[in-house]
Amino acid sequence: MKTFSKLVWPYMAWITVFIVAPMLLILLYAFTKEGNSVLTLQFTLNNFTRFFSDSIFPSVMARSLKIALMTTLLCILFGYPAAYCISKLNDKQQALAILLVTLPMWINMLIRTYAWRGILSYFDFDSEIKVLIGMVYNFIPFMILQIHTSLSKMDQSLIAAAEDLGANKTQTFMRVIFPLSIPGVIAGITLVFLPAVSSFFIPKLLGGGDYVLIGNLIENYFVSTGDWNFGSAISLIMAVLIIFSMFLTKRIDHQIGEEKE
């Protein structure tokens, strides 16, 4: 093992350059004034007070959270039955079904979203609905895969045991299959909620100019306005929110785990 431990260094270097350093830079930018050079750093909390004093920013944040939650909920609602049906197929059919679920991912997400823009232009939907459709479409495979994994590795004799003890199909599902698949659902929530809450090109392409989410806001401040300091502050607030929501899902997962003790 020791000989292989050196292999970790390239990865560490990669993480440092492309993840840790940018994060530190965001932290630095968020707490400093615009137009600073490295020599004359001026620390400030103005970026944050600006965010919370103007009602528009928190409302965009709330809208982002709302749409991400709705996306996650819809993904569970449609993804769970899909995953359940797939897990009932035989091995060959399962492999094919999983392939079909993941097949769209072979095409660039941007292209697929452009295609949806074309399709949705025929319908007179709300911007929000269009964005929601695009999000659910893009993220549902992650939910299906996670739930399918937890369902398909479930011990089939547990289901037989439930039937043996008098449970009909519905009771077996409610009391045995669903509770045992919750870890998969939670993993799916993490994989859907996080990209959904920070997505920027789906609302940009499908929502039209008037539908702004937090991801668009960040993009705007970095790319168009050039106000990296405020953009960094928004990113940081969002990062804190995401960490908090992940902590929450972990807690729920844990509680379910503890219930059986």
Add this chain to the structure above:
Amino acid sequence: MKKLIQFKNIIKEFDGNLVLKGIDLDIYENEFVTLLGPSGCGKTTLLRILGGFLEQTKGEIIFDGQEISKVPAYKREVNTVFQKYALFPHMNVYDNIAFGLKIKKQSKDVIEQKVNRMLSLIGLEGYGKRNVTLLSGGQQQRVAIARALVNEPSVLLLDEPLGALDKALRKEMQYELKRIQQEVGITFIFVTHDQEEALTMSDKIVVMKDGRIMQIGTPADIYNEPANEYVARFIGESNIIEGEMREDYKVFFDDRVYDCVDFGFKKNEPVDIMVRPEDLEIVERGKGTISGEVKSILFKGVHNEIIVQTVSGASKTVTMHVLQNHDLTNEEAGEKISANDFYMDLEDVANLSDAEVIARANAQAWDTDDELVSLSKVEYEVKEEPGVYPVTFKTSAGTAITVKITVLEPKFIEDQRKGVGITAFDFYKTADELKESIALDTDLCIWAKAEAWDLEDGSPIEIEDIIYDFDEETITEGDFPITFATKGREFKVHTTKSSEVGKKVDILFSPQDIHVMSKMGNL
């Protein structure tokens, strides 16, 4: 006792394979029934059909007077203890046991009362709040039994429930299961491949093989009066001999007619005869029923297992010519070469190849560093008639050796009475080659090309005995006889007494110790 379950001509087919080939079986109230058989015999399939997890292709199951084939699993009055327990990992012990009662929507206090009663029945009082995944195998087993029994089924199905436990725990659970069955007074149907489990616990054993029932009976019946060779071999240890029923109470085997207590066979009907090893006794020569010689003694703890040969097998003796080392040295090329003369069967001449000649002559060449050098040329001219022919092996550097091939008419020994043919050839070896052998008996068979076969169908028969009187470590040149022999008639005797290998003894048994069985036919 009342008939509780009737299987009527149950047939089960999986993808064109018949797994159950017509099972007829009656099971009574309060019986402990064991389905016994090796894996793949259909015992678990039968259990799963009764549990409602599989549907039979044909046939009827009558449960308490009603046909239940179309009744789904959750409505049947049977409960199952699964092979790996299948406890719900997201529930504690209490909730696992209460599962069935909660499904039936019984009131909370009733559930609590029943679950607690079960916990004390299985000896796990106070374990209700425990996480089932943290229990030991034996404890999980008990919880699985309690979870099934709390529903007060009229039949409990147990699918190899003790398979995952270690030996000591398995013994303990055997008694425990029997006690629980007697206490709750319901029918247990227990599936196992372990004959000891079956004999210990059952009121009735059903021996199965390849989707058929071989025998149904009490443990004593099955042990003492097995229906056929298969059952006799599967349950306990046995000596099984082919013979012929001359008339009632007279059975013939190994050249003699013996008295027995069996009757009702046709005159001169071919039969299988079983004698249990523990029914045999070893006595002094002249005082027993059959004479023989002690071949081996094995200590088995409670008893010794002594093998006594009463009829010797077919045998063939050959001569091994041991030579001095005869390497030829080629000083110029710095190489050495060696090869042996060999004998061969006239029939093999037609298919002789260079590789075969090299192998049979054990021809080898090597350089000064002891690295093997390949033989580039093998020259021989062998005619398809008996005689002596030279063969020359050469390396590319020109080192050469010439040896003799002696072609012989094949010599078989055919022992018509035993129905066995055997053959072997004389051969040449150097003392060094003998010393280098790591499995001498096997090597001797290969070198002598010793083979034995069944005269009837030509199938190979194992050569059991290789008899010689030399020590390969100290052997020098000369001729040595080696005898190859097939297994003769051997009796396995279980006795607390001891004996010595090679001792001439008699085996003593009485007519009651012989059990005559019908031939299995095409089962």
